[in-house]
Amino acid sequence: MEQYIMKGGNPLVGEVTIGGAKNAALGILAAAIMTDEDVLIDNLPDVRDINVLLEAIEEIGATVERIDRHTVRINGQTIREVSVDDEYIRRIRASYYFIGAMLGKYKSAQVPLPGGCNIGSRPIDQHLKGFRALGADVKIERGAVIAHAIDLVASHIYLDVVSVGATINIMMAATLAEGQTILENVAKEPHVVDVANFLNSMGANIKGAGTDTIRIKGVSRLHGTEYSIIPDQIEAGTFMCAAAITRGDVMVKNVIPKHLEAISAKLLEMGCEVVEFDDAVRVVGKTNQKHTDIKTLPYPGFPTDMQPQMAVTLALAGGTSVVTESIFENRFRYVDELSRMGANVKVEGNVAVIDGVTGLTGAFVNAPDLRAGAALVIAGLAADGYTVVDEIGYIQRGYECFEDKLQGLGAMIEKVDSEKEAQKFKLKVG
Ligand SMILES: CC(=O)N[C@H]1[C@@H](OP(=O)(O)OP(=O)(O)OC[C@H]2O[C@@H](n3ccc(=O)[nH]c3=O)[C@H](O)[C@@H]2O)O[C@H](CO)[C@@H](O)[C@@H]1O
Numbered sequence: 001m002e003q004y005i006m007k008g009g010n011p012l013v014g015e016v017t018i019g020g021a022k023n024a025a026l027g028i029l030a031a032a033i034m035t036d037e038d039v040l041i042d043n044l045p046d047v048r049d050i051n052v053l054l055e056a057i058e059e060i061g062a063t064v065e066r067i068d069r070h071t072v073r074i075n076g077q078t079i080r081e082v083s084v085d086d087e088y089i090r091r092i093r094a095s096y097y098f099i100g101a102m103l104g105k106y107k108s109a110q111v112p113l114p115g116g117c118n119i120g121s122r123p124i125d126q127h128l129k130g131f132r133a134l135g136a137d138v139k140i141e142r143g144a145v146i147a148h149a150i151d152l153v154a155s156h157i158y159l160d161v162v163s164v165g166a167t168i169n170i171m172m173a174a175t176l177a178e179g180q181t182i183l184e185n186v187a188k189e190p191h192v193v194d195v196a197n198f199l200n201s202m203g204a205n206i207k208g209a210g211t212d213t214i215r216i217k218g219v220s221r222l223h224g225t226e227y228s229i230i231p232d233q234i235e236a237g238t239f240m241c242a243a244a245i246t247r248g249d250v251m252v253k254n255v256i257p258k259h260l261e262a263i264s265a266k267l268l269e270m271g272c273e274v275v276e277f278d279d280a281v282r283v284v285g286k287t288n289q290k291h292t293d294i295k296t297l298p299y300p301g302f303p304t305d306m307q308p309q310m311a312v313t314l315a316l317a318g319g320t321s322v323v324t325e326s327i328f329e330n331r332f333r334y335v336d337e338l339s340r341m342g343a344n345v346k347v348e349g350n351v352a353v354i355d356g357v358t359g360l361t362g363a364f365v366n367a368p369d370l371r372a373g374a375a376l377v378i379a380g381l382a383a384d385g386y387t388v389v390d391e392i393g394y395i396q397r398g399y400e401c402f403e404d405k406l407q408g409l410g411a412m413i414e415k416v417d418s419e420k421e422a423q424k425f426k427l428k429v430g
């Protein structure tokens with residue numbers, strides 16, 4: 001079983017280049033099957049969830065040609081099945097995008113109920129409500145969503161909760177519906193806008209992505225395109241927090257600073273130096289960082305996917321910080337692990353109260369999910385002594401070459417898969 005072992009205490013210094021956004025790429029890959037023409041997608045992150053989705057696309061009969069590590073050409077003309085299912089696809093969240101994509105193109109889809117990180121109950125009722133409003137017959141049988149329509153017809157849909165997945169999914173199906181769909185109370189995340197831009201580059205007619213209301217005029221077909229995915233807001237934010245918690249100085253390159261404003265604002269409140277450039281953000285940590293409060297909210301609010309990384313950063317800031325998780329009910333599972341490292345955090349319901357400590361100590365901890373795992377790694381890099389983070393498969397779902405990028409900033413971290421390799425690491429770093 002692979003683990004990360006690290007020796008903390010080194011401030012991270014240098015430059016790191018951020019890859020393409022996982023959560024945009026997942027929607028874009030699924031949408032790529034909606035045309036029979038070639039689609040070339042660039043700036044794809046080479047992470048597990050993306051590779052699972054690509055394999056599923058191949059499984060249903062589409063051609064998937066890897067041009068290089070970050071570029072793929074997809075052609076959906078040869079698709080022979082409107083049903084996806086295997087043990088891997090069941091574990092990821094973005095499998096749900098096949099419903100919108102297949103329903104739009106083939107008016108039929110059979111997809112297992114999605115997995116994803118265990119961070120709460122994660123229903124998909126809003127997705128299903130949207131598909132039904134577009135005229136589809138949708139049922140859940142034997143753990144799968146089965147959707148059929150004779151024709152998809154435009155509708156006026158109001159989402160009861162702001163949902164990234166439902167917004168993207170309904171938008172995809174409505175792209176090939178007859179008439180103008182109006183989607184209200186939608187998510188405004190950068191990845192929602194990126195998927196809309198991608199669909200528009202294929203000939204869709206989507207307006208308003210990035211605002212509360214999206215208008216989609218249905219078109220009869222989509223054509224091929226070439227598209228480059230936006231940088232990953234959450235990978236960038238994770239490195240920004242890594243710079244802050246280790247009191248380092250990191251230039252986080254290939255980012256869209258606007259997407260990072262909520263994170264930058266919190267680091268500034270803590271007393272860090274944050275300098276924005278056209279496509280980079282420099283974060284300089286300070287010894288006397290101070291507490292601040294965080295409440296996760298849909299974009300442009302503070303992203304829930306950054307909550308654990310910011311919370312561990314606050315664990316080493318002076319004073320008491322209050323972190324309120326308002327999107328998912330089970331996103332504090334890293335707190336017990338962090339406590340093993342000497343953090344002082346109390347969780348009550350959806351609120352964590354963090355009393356900053358002056359130092360953390362290395363420990364053996366388990367990554368409970370993707371972002372919590374990344375958060376424990378950056379905590380380990382700031383802790384005194386050795387930390388082992390187990391269950392790093394979660395982290396590999398969303399971070400490409402995490403250990404290499406951290407090593408590039410001077411971190412003493414290695415991926416190991418045996419006690420012997422861990423010992424070797426300890427001998428090497430002393
Ligand atoms: C693959 C992907 O892009 N995952 C992201 C996506 O997940 P995901 O698409 O699952 O998250 P949503 O935005 O849909 O969820 C937001 C909230 O709405 C609720 N809800 C959602 C749908 C629904 O039909 N009914 C319902 O009640 C959820 O339980 C949650 O409380 O957005 C989340 C919120 O930014 C991120 O944390 C995830 O990283």
Ligand SMILES: C=C(OP(=O)(O)O)C(=O)O
Nearest residue numbers: 093116117305370371398
């Ligand atoms: C929660 C996440 O992913 P997923 O929705 O795929 O579980 C995430 O990217 O932080």
